[in-house]
Amino acid sequence: MDGNGKDWVTLEVTDAVGTLTLSAPDQLNAIHRPMMDQLIRRLEDLRGDETIRAMIVTGSGRGFCAGAHVGEMAALEDKGKGIYNLLDDGWNRAVRLIRSMPKPVVSAVNGIAAGGGVGLALSADMVLAARSARFIQVFGPKLGVIPDVGNTWFLPQALGRAKAMQLMLTGETLDAAEAESWGLISRCVEDDELTREAFSLAHDLSQGPINAFVEIRKAVDHGLTSGLEQALDHERDTNARLCAGPDFAEGTSAFADKRRPDFTRQSKQNDGTER
Incomplete structure (x- = not known):
């Protein structure tokens, strides 16, 4: 809660899955x-x-996130300094926390994602979107600034330069079905299935080798900014470390025993639920 007792972001935990919900539906979050x-x-x-x-x-409501609160930005006395701080220790910090989260992250885009809201959604490892969801880059054509919150990295990496520039320069709306076909998101689902599908995906990931999932994220990001030789070295070094750990031992043991691996066993032992 903030100083006024308002929960702007809620957390619900079910079966080892934590769901963060932006909770300002009257302002499209x-x-x-x-x-x-x-x-x-x-x-x-x-x-x-x-x-x-x-x-x-x-x-919550009709929007995933409409970006930064324009009224708050407009009221800043020193806009240059204010926006710098808003990005540096606000939005950018949130993106870095999501991208470095020691567990897989799923975005469930339930409605409009505009401006920084697009970057926030794309920070996740996998993005599901309701069929009614929309993605809009408002920065250039509407506000006279460049895209931020990682959009100048996320969009070209996912779409290539031509499509990224098209969205950024025109501010046109990209619907969820197009976003899936363009490769911007993992999957477009029916509106009434989004919550169930997102939880099912996150729950499945929670039962897997989450350390390896996090290392896959790191390896992919490394590969996007390096050459083949560097990628090969990164893969070698990472797997040499992971293969010495408990998840690989469990995976190989389960393979030999012809059973399903239990990658959650160690965490159960650590929290005392299994002896």
Whole structure:
């Protein structure tokens, strides 16, 4: 809660899956400073909670996130300094927390994702979107600024330069079905199935070798900014480390025993639920 007792970002935990919900539906979950501060605290709490093995980020009401709260930005006296701080220790910090989360992250885009809201959604490892969801880059054509919150990295990496520039320069709306066909998101699902599908995916991930999932994220990001030789070395070094760990031991043992691996066993032992 903020100083006024308002929960701008709620957390619900079910079966080792933590769901963060942006909770300002009357403003399409546009994020102002108190809301951003809560989001960062929630992300930091999730980061340190080893009982939560996967997480979902979603929005309440008709929108996922309409970006930054324009009214708050317009009211800044020193806009240059204010926007710098809003990005540096606000939005960018949230993106970094999601991208470095020691567990897989799923975005469930339930409605409009605009501006920084697109970057927030794309920070996740996998993105599901309701069929009615929309993605809009409002920065250039509407506000006279460049895309931020990682959009200038996420969009070209996913779409290539031509499609990314098309969205950024025109501000046209990309619907969820197109976003899936273009490769921007993992999957488009029917509106009434989004919550169930996102939880099912996150729960499945939570039962897997989450350390390996996090290393896959790191390896993919490394591969996007390196050459083949560097990628080969990164793969070699990472797997040499992972193969000495308990998940690989469990995986190979389960393979030999012709059974399903239980990658959650170690965490159960650590929290005392299994002896």
